[in-house]
Amino acid sequence: xxxxxxxxxTGHNVVIIEDLDRFQETEIFTKLREINLLINNSNKIxxxxxxxxxxxxxxxxxxxxxxxx
Numbered sequence: 001x002x003x004x005x006x007x008x009x010t011g012h013n014v015v016i017i018e019d020l021d022r023f024q025e026t027e028i029f030t031k032l033r034e035i036n037l038l039i040n041n042s043n044k045i046x047x048x049x050x051x052x053x054x055x056x057x058x059x060x061x062x063x064x065x066x067x068x069x
Contacts, residue, residue, distance in 0.1 A: 004044050004045065007045045014052060015036075015049065015050070015052065016052045020053060032051055036051045
């Protein structure tokens with residue numbers, strides 16, 4: 001998987017993602033969470049990588065909020 005290459009080649013351990021709320025779709029956060037889990041469970045990456053999402057508070061309802069936070 002090609003997204004590992006970035007983390008193998010750099011020392012970065014935080015990814016900040018902005019403006020995803022413009023798509024008006026919460027499924028993208030599920031996919032990004034899956035990628036984050038794959039990176040953190042990889043034997044190739046020897047550190048913890050954190051994804052941070054900068055979005056409007058109105059993007060999620062109370063029901064959706066429990067899935068991500």
